[in-house]
Amino acid sequence: MSEPLSYLGVALARPKVGFFELSSCEGCQLQLLNNEATLLDFLNLVEIVNFREGMSERGDNYDIAFVEGSVTRKDEITRLTEIRKNAKILVALGSCACFGGVNQLKNRFRDLDWVKKEVYGDFPIETMEVHPLADFVQVDLSIFGCPIKKEEVERIVTDLVVGKTVRHPEYPVCMECKANENICLFELGEPCLGPVTRAGCDAWCTSNRRGCWGCRGPAEGANLKQLEKIMHTYGFDREIILDRLECFGGFASFTQTAPTQDKKSPARRKKS
C-alpha cells in the first residue's frame, strides 16, 4: 500500500471507498476510470475496496459508498439498504441515483405492464416504478450529471479527504456558459434548459453547441415559469420543453404540477 496521506504535515485518513451500481449504464463509474492523466493521483487519495468495474476484490468495509443508478427492482432496495448500513457516507453518483435519471422516463407511462412488454417482450423481468436513492435511504451527498464530470468528482473527493465543505453551485448553467464566451443557443435557434439547470458542469453541452437537457436538475429557485415564456417566444412548443424537463427526472416536481400535463398513454406515445 502507498505511504500515509498528509496535507501540510497533517496526517489524513485515506478513506475506504466502494463503488456500486443499481439500474444504470455504469457510465458514471466509467467516467472515473476515464481520466488517465489523473487516475493514479485519484487512486492514491482513496483506498478502493469495492469497484466491480475496476477490480476483482470485493469488500464491505468501506467508509464512503458511491452508488450509481436508480432503484427499479425490489432486490435493489435490499442491496441499497445493506450499502447504507455499511457506509458512513452515502453518495448518490450521477443523475440516475439523484433523480431516477433517464430510467425514470418509464414512470411517465400509465401502464407499466405495457412498458415491460414493449421492452422485454416474452421475457419479462420484475421491475417497478423508477426511484432515486433518496426515496429509500438517507443520501449524504449528491453528485449530479449524466454522466458525472470527472473533474468535479475529483474536487469533491479531495474536499472530503482534506475535510473541506463540499459545495455545489446553486446558480444555473447560463453563468458558466457565458463565462465560456458562448453565444446563447436560443439566439442560434436551439432550445436549452441552461437558464434553469444547476451549474457545475462548466456548460459542457452548451459549449459544444448542444442545448442543455437539464441532467443536473434544477438550479436553486429555478424560474420555470419564465422559461416557459421564453420557449414560447422563441417558437418552441410545450412538448419540446416537457421532453427536456422530463428526460432526467430532476424537474419531476415541476412537470408533475404542470396543469396541462398528464401521463402519456401508450397509444399516444406509439404514434410519435
Next chain:
Amino acid sequence: MIFKVFKKQELARLHELLAVNIVVGPVVKGKDRNGKPLYDFDVVYDFNELALDYTQTVHSPKRFVLPYHETLSTFAVSRDGWEKHVDLNVYRPLVFFGMHACDINALNKLDLVLAQSTYPNPYYMGKRKNLFIIGIDCNPEPQCFCRSMGTDSAIHGFDLFLTDLGDGYFAEILSATAFDLLNQISCKDPSAKDLALYKQATNGKNKHYTAKVETSDLTKILDLEFESPAWDAWGEKCLSCGTCANVCPTCYCYGVEEHVDLDLTHASKTKSLHSCNLIDFAKVAGGHNFRPTSASRLKYRYYHKHRGFVEAFEESLCVGCGRCGAACLADITPPEVIASVRGKE
C-alpha cells in the same frame, strides 16, 4: 489633441505595423436565427477578419483585462509549509483594434475601482497598462442608450480613435505611441472638408438613438423607491442566471475559491467573476442569505450601477451599451426597469 486623416487603404498597413503584437478585434462569430451576423471580440490573425463595421459584440472586452476565471496564486505544499507563486498573467501587450466609445468608457470606469482606488488590483493593472486601444465610431443600435449615460463619446482611455469619413478615417491621437505609429503610414492634417465630414458623421449618429434612460435625480428616486412594487414585477421575470453581469463591460464582482490538487502537494487560489443576481451571491457562512429573492438581487444590481457608484464617483457604473438587455432571455432592459421605477411606463 492631434487630429489626422488617412485613406482607408492605409488601415491594413496600420494593422500590419501592429500585428507584431497580439491583435484583438471584432469578428463575425456566426448568424443569429434571423440571419443577422453575431459579433464578438477575438484574436485576429488576418486584417480581413476584422469586422470594423460591427454593430455590437455579444460579450464586452472586459474579459481581456478581467478574465472570467483567473488563477491568482498557486502553492507548492510540503510537510513544513508552503511556497506561494504569484503570476499576474500578463505576458505580452495587447492591441485592441476597433473598440466602440461605450467600451472604452467602461474600461475607464473599471479603472476608477481597480486602478485608481486605494488598493489597485495588480492583476487588472498589469493587463490594462499593456493595452493599445484603437477606438472606432459606431452606429447606435436599438438597445444603445449610451447617450443617456454620457458615454457616447470617449474623451480618454484610448490611443487612437477613428471616425469613418467615407473615403478615409478621421483619426484622433491621444498617445505618443499612436503618433509614432501614424508617422509610419501616409496621413495628413484634416482639411476644412474633412472637418465638415467629421461633424456630419457625429451629427448623423445622434439622430439614431432610440433607447433612452432618464438619469435626472435618479439616485434620489432609487433611494425613495426601495420598496417599489416594480422590483417585484421584474424579479418575477428574472432567471437569476448572471447573464447580464457576464456580458456587462463594467460588472466586476467576483468570488475567490481555493482548490487543493488531487496529489495534495499543490493548491491554487482562483478568482471567478460573479453576479449579484446569482442566488448564492449574498449567502454567507452559516447559510444565511441576505438577498434570498430574485427581486432583491436584481434591485441591488441597479442600485450598484445607478446609485451607489454615482454617489461614490459622480458617474454611473453603466455605459448604456444595452448588452444586458439584449442578452437577457427574460427581456429585462435597463431603460424599461428604470422607467418603471420612475413611474413612467
